[in-house]
Amino acid sequence: MSGTAPRLKAAAHAAVERRAEEIAALSDELMRRPEPGYAEHATAERFAAWLTEAGLQPRTGLARTGVKAVLPGGGAGPRVALVGELDALTLPEHPLADPATGAAHACGHHAQLAAVAGAAIGLGEVMAELDGSAALIAAPAEELGDVDGIMDAAGAPAGGSDRVEFPVGKAELLRLGAFDDVDMALLAHTGRGGGPRFSVGDTLNGSCVVRARFTGRSAHAGSSPWLGVNALKAATVAAHAVDAQRETFPDGDDVRLNYRITGDAGALGSVPASAVLHTMVRARTVEGLERAAEALTRAARAGALALGARVETDTLLAYLPLTSAPGLDDVVARNAHPLMGAEATARGRHLGACTDMGDLAHVMPVSHPYSGGAEGDHHSTGYRIVDHRAAAVEPALYLAGAVVDLLADGAREARRVLHASPPPLSLPQYLALRRGMNRHEIQEEA
Structure with missing residues (x-):
């Protein structure tokens, strides 16, 4: 299967723009009902309902609350995942915090989900002309939650199927095989208020x-x-x-x-x-x-x-530390620049923050761009999305465009990225690394 990328992108973008107000409204809705990691039941249900309304058949309950659906293409080729995060940060003093749990969207994950939901609408118009497929994934628990519970359970007898081994959700999804059929992954994150309107290729601790x-x-x-x-x-x-x-x-x-x-x-x-x-x-x-x-x-x-x-x-x-795939970053940047202007782009910064996209980056090529729309500093009481178009609709447009570029014309661009950026580790090697860095030591009284 082959298609002309500009024509397909125009069709995908038109579909996103027709639903732009709904996409922005979804971001705002999710912002106002935050949930903590591994307990994002209402958020996952809402995301799954959107995908169902789009004609997809999402799987739910992955690593407790994760959601996954697949948009098939018209020909064989790689699978590109668009990933969003379900959870909010525990920050009880935030003005939009849930009074019962203390959870607040002080990092913008709700906008990621809306961007993936919007991109799904656009890609649904053109996937039949693409060579490959797209996975739409909502991952739980990107923020660190019950660290003590994870530590205390280490080495204990295995419990039921609901037991969590790792403190962050993408690591759990990897362990459970939810990414086994994925070749590369994209996630668009909102940036710090006052930061660049768009950033790509940043490394994280x-x-x-x-x-x-x-x-x-x-x-x-x-x-x-x-x-x-x-x-x-x-x-x-x-x-x-x-x-x-x-x-x-x-x-x-x-x-x-x-x-x-x-x-x-x-x-x-x-x-x-x-x-x-x-x-x-x-x-x-x-x-x-x-x-x-x-x-x-x-x-x-x-x-x-x-x-x-x-x-x-x-x-x-x-x-794990994050280093993205340069070729994949190039594709994302190429699709973001017409929306925001190349002059508004930062590239290649090192940030002291962390993300479990770093875990994915150890087993597949990833890109983790930052977009605008926020005010305040991440993880602070002042952080809030104030422009849902910039935070959710624009990423939906450039994510959909990136998938088109990757999978058009025999998925030539996706295959080039895969050839240029082989994963550092196999899944078994990744799991061994993760488990091998955990340890328990005792020093008795002197």
Whole structure:
């Protein structure tokens, strides 16, 4: 099968524009009913309903709430996934936060879903003339949620089919085989308010969470504190040791550290017998992550040793670093520029944030562009989509156009991308890497 890409793109764009107000309204609707990761039931139901109304037969309940539908083409060829994220961030102080769960769309995932829904409408008009197919995927849990629950379940006997092994949704979908038939993937993310209108080819950090649980011994804090072991002070010493590590990381690792300490709920007059130090470490490479995570576990051991406490450390890989496929970025940029202008484009930045698109990038070519439409900083109470056309409709247009370019004329462009950007890892190698970076260690009292 072959078709003229400009003609097919014009038809796809016209279909998107006819529904532009509905696409923008869907983005706004989802923004106002946020749900936390692995619990995005209403959001998934709404997305699946849109696909059903478009004549598709979506599969639901993937990794609890994920949704997937396939738009077949008119000829054999690669499969391109358009991916959106279902979840919101836990940020109870956000003005649009759900009062029951604290979830708020402070990262713009709702606009991604609307963009995929809109692109599906456009592609439905032209897929019969394309060589390949498109998968429309809504993924759960891009934000880190119940990290403690994942850590505590590690090594426990396998539960039911609903059990989650990984803290982020695309890793779970990969584990469960939802991407087995996908050759490459695109996801359009809203950018920071005040940032470039369009950005592509950016690299992002990966991250680990290191949890150190300190156990001491309670005692009367006034009359006999020497009989106790202060777990909270052990955690505080460890936190200072974490801070002392910052200058030891190579510049090229782009390490970011943030942590929080929680103590026990005991009486103020007692020596605290338990405390927990949670640290998230981000780095540009897997090797940088491993070096930094080891430094954090050393810091935890040092805090325990200084006070004579016991410490258990758990390291959990959260996200792998993201590097996109240059050829795929070129296709996306080529379709975005007519909408926004090449002069409005940034390319090749390094961002300290993380995304589980980095996990996908380890097993297939991906592109993760950023679009406009937002105000405020990601993950802040001021973040909000204020222009749903820029955040959802424009990405729907350039995503649909990119799929047309990739799959037109015998899918020549898609095959070129696949040849130029072979995946770094096979799926078994990826799963082994992910599981191999998780570990549990114990240091008993000195």
